[in-house]
Amino acid sequence: MVRKVIIFAPTLLFVALVGLFASRLNKDPSALPSALLDTPVAPFALDALPGRDRPLSSAMLQGQVSLLNVFGSWCVACREEHDFLMSLKAQGDVPVHGINWRERNPADGMRWLEKHGDPYDRVGQDPDSRAAIALGVTGAPETFVIDASGVIRYRYAGVLTSEVWASTLKPLIEHLRHGEGPAS
Numbered sequence: 001m002v003r004k005v006i007i008f009a010p011t012l013l014f015v016a017l018v019g020l021f022a023s024r025l026n027k028d029p030s031a032l033p034s035a036l037l038d039t040p041v042a043p044f045a046l047d048a049l050p051g052r053d054r055p056l057s058s059a060m061l062q063g064q065v066s067l068l069n070v071f072g073s074w075c076v077a078c079r080e081e082h083d084f085l086m087s088l089k090a091q092g093d094v095p096v097h098g099i100n101w102r103e104r105n106p107a108d109g110m111r112w113l114e115k116h117g118d119p120y121d122r123v124g125q126d127p128d129s130r131a132a133i134a135l136g137v138t139g140a141p142e143t144f145v146i147d148a149s150g151v152i153r154y155r156y157a158g159v160l161t162s163e164v165w166a167s168t169l170k171p172l173i174e175h176l177r178h179g180e181g182p183a184s
Contacts, residue, residue, distance in 0.1 A: 035136065036152050041068075041144075042134035046124025049100060049110045056097055056124030062150040065176045066095040067143055067169070069120070069160075070132060072102055073112035075140040081159040085119035088165070094173055098123040101132050101140055145169060147176045 036042075045057040061068065069085065071078040088096055098120035100109035106125045113123070126132055135144065138157060145154035154172055156164060 044131040049123050050107050051110045054122045056122040061146045066146050068097050070099045070101050070140050070142045073108045077159050078141045082116050086117045089119040095121045100125045
């Protein structure tokens with residue numbers, strides 16, 4: 001009997017692992033769970049980038065539905081999503097605020113925006129990750145949908161695209177603007 005268990009144990013383990021891996025194939029890796037969903041943005045106050053006169057604080061995220069985008073000049077994926085953020089600014093659909101995260105030299109973030117365009121209404125610098133930690137940021141780029149009450153309603157980890165905008169973010173923003181609370 002013990003000999004049969006020893007012979008079949010590797011096969012059973014293999015089948016269990018295949019089942020586990022197969023169950024993960026349909027999961028969206030950018031849809032990371034966040035314990036902070038449906039909670040107010042933690043208080044923070046960030047200085048403006050050098051050359052900008054508009055700092056960013058959590059209090060400024062109240063009053064209208066907005067996006068909060070975490071980026072850095074060092075972030076390759078942030079460059080990939082930047083053109084889409086510029087198109088959002090041109091459309092004027094939603095205010096986009098930025099957190100320039102982990103920038104060694106704050107002037108680098110401003111130079112990057114001057115070179116590629118500035119899609120942000122307000123940008124705060126977060127070199128020590130204080131605001132990023134409070135938001136539960138795991139990497140850049142990362143974008144949060146904040147409702148008019150300053151509550152985090154959605155978190156997207158990864159590069160924003162027109163597909164993500166059309167299928168997820170824009171419908172949620174429209175839903176929130178109509179005062180219906182978070183979409184199910």
